[in-house]
Amino acid sequence: MRLILYLGKGGVGKTTTAAATAVRASELGYRTLVVSTDVAHSLADALDAPLGSLPTQLGERLWGQEINVLDEVRQHWGELRDYLATFLRRKGVDEVAAEELAIIPGMEEVVSLLHIRRQAREGDFDVVVVDAAPTGETVRLLTMPETFQWYASRIADWEPTTLKAARPFVKTLMPAVDIFETVQRLTRGVETLRTTLTDPEISSYRLVVNPERMVLKEAQRAATYLALFDYPVDGVVLNRVIPLEQAEGEFMQSLARIQQEYRKQVYDSFLPLPIWESPYYARDLRGIADLSMIGNALFKDVDPVKVQYQGKTHEITREGDEYVMRLPLPHVEIGKVSLVKRGDELFIEIGNFRRDMILPMTLSTRPAKRASFRNGMLEVRFGTDESALPADAPRQTPAS
Ligand SMILES: Nc1ncnc2c1ncn2[C@@H]1O[C@H](COP(=O)(O)OP(=O)(O)O)[C@@H](O)[C@H]1O
Numbered sequence: 001m002r003l004i005l006y007l008g009k010g011g012v013g014k015t016t017t018a019a020a021t022a023v024r025a026s027e028l029g030y031r032t033l034v035v036s037t038d039v040a041h042s043l044a045d046a047l048d049a050p051l052g053s054l055p056t057q058l059g060e061r062l063w064g065q066e067i068n069v070l071d072e073v074r075q076h077w078g079e080l081r082d083y084l085a086t087f088l089r090r091k092g093v094d095e096v097a098a099e100e101l102a103i104i105p106g107m108e109e110v111v112s113l114l115h116i117r118r119q120a121r122e123g124d125f126d127v128v129v130v131d132a133a134p135t136g137e138t139v140r141l142l143t144m145p146e147t148f149q150w151y152a153s154r155i156a157d158w159e160p161t162t163l164k165a166a167r168p169f170v171k172t173l174m175p176a177v178d179i180f181e182t183v184q185r186l187t188r189g190v191e192t193l194r195t196t197l198t199d200p201e202i203s204s205y206r207l208v209v210n211p212e213r214m215v216l217k218e219a220q221r222a223a224t225y226l227a228l229f230d231y232p233v234d235g236v237v238l239n240r241v242i243p244l245e246q247a248e249g250e251f252m253q254s255l256a257r258i259q260q261e262y263r264k265q266v267y268d269s270f271l272p273l274p275i276w277e278s279p280y281y282a283r284d285l286r287g288i289a290d291l292s293m294i295g296n297a298l299f300k301d302v303d304p305v306k307v308q309y310q311g312k313t314h315e316i317t318r319e320g321d322e323y324v325m326r327l328p329l330p331h332v333e334i335g336k337v338s339l340v341k342r343g344d345e346l347f348i349e350i351g352n353f354r355r356d357m358i359l360p361m362t363l364s365t366r367p368a369k370r371a372s373f374r375n376g377m378l379e380v381r382f383g384t385d386e387s388a389l390p391a392d393a394p395r396q397t398p399a400s
């Protein structure tokens with residue numbers, strides 16, 4: 001089974017791309033499910049077919065589904081949440097505060113991913129394409145398993161001392177729920193979920209971008225965090241590119257030219273990942289025939305179900321007091337390396353290659369000390385935390 005997950009800022013074309021990928025996959029012979037977890041569903045609209053909370057068959061090998069995240073949570077988590085709230089109130093926590101504390105952040109997304117995973121197996125699908133929520137939330141969602149385990153272990157910690165004693169009492173209070181069993185089950189579920197979501201043979205994350213500054217920035221941030229938490233990214237969809245030769249008139253010409261600059265930045269930013277481009281279609285896109293056309297134009301002779309890139313796009317390791325970041329840049333020609341770091345942003349130039357990237361928190365407070373570029377690999381060393389030093393002074397780092 002393969003899981004393909006699309007991420008990107010709202011409006012960039014995730015739903016369209018996810019649906020087009022699914023249609024293409026089904027045409028290639030895969031039993032395909034496309035599922036949306038976005039609260040503001042638009043998958044049914046893109047497919048031009050009514051969808052429900054269970055997979056609806058849309059073609060010989062194509063199914064679509066819109067998960068109602070809130071229903072899912074109520075069904076699978078409601079009891080546990082009520083229980084926690086009751087427990088906290090028993091311990092003297094104020095009514096409203098108890099309700100708040102009982103909400104585990106990110107739980108909804110985890111519950112819907114668990115649901116998707118179970119369903120993918122039960123429905124015997126070859127591939128499940130996930131039309132995910134906007135970038136920020138999704139990245140947090142994906143890092144969720146650890147957070148959840150932390151919460152679960154806190155609850156489990158209560159058990160020996162307080163809860164065990166309270167257990168018979170709680171049982172009479174809520175006889176239908178075995179809370180301990182529920183937490184155990186969820187923890188196990190989340191563990192396997194995490195394993196599935198970080199297995200590069202199963203899961204592939206694809207970023208959807210437009211040739212625009214803010215969209216690109218957000219995608220760079222997502223790429224950094226996905227790499228940091230070991231989620232395998234295998235490609236980028238560059239959507240809504242205005243064809244230069246078709247841009248007539250001064251207005252369209254300048255718009256197309258601006259896009260071309262950001263297009264170059266997209267290539268520099270995500271190399272060595274493959275980048276698939278979709279033109280800006282001057283029409284309303286709807287229904288399976290349109291999606292098939294988009295999917296064909298986007299992937300051409302590439303099989304979108306197969307893993308399209310293997311390996312890490314960046315790697316951060318700790319070596320003694322230093323942190324080392326390594327970026328494979330296989331197609332970049334050797335040239336003088338120049339680095340400028342400003343807060344969490346790192347501007348890299350090697351010859352006429354240029355990459356701006358967002359650093360994870362761990363590195364953003366450390367000075368970039370040395371950079372070297374050898375055998376297609378850029379290596380940047382970060383020194384000790386500089387938060388004690390005067391801030392915002394941009395540093396030029398000597399290259400070796
Ligand atoms: N390449 C494109 N050309 C023209 N319109 C597009 C293109 N990609 C997406 N759209 C349209 O843009 C709107 C937003 O796309 P959608 O896929 O729903 O974005 P997201 O899911 O990222 O919010 C939809 O109306 C869609 O039909």
Ligand SMILES: [Mg+2]
Nearest residue numbers: 014015038042
């Ligand atoms: Mg959408």
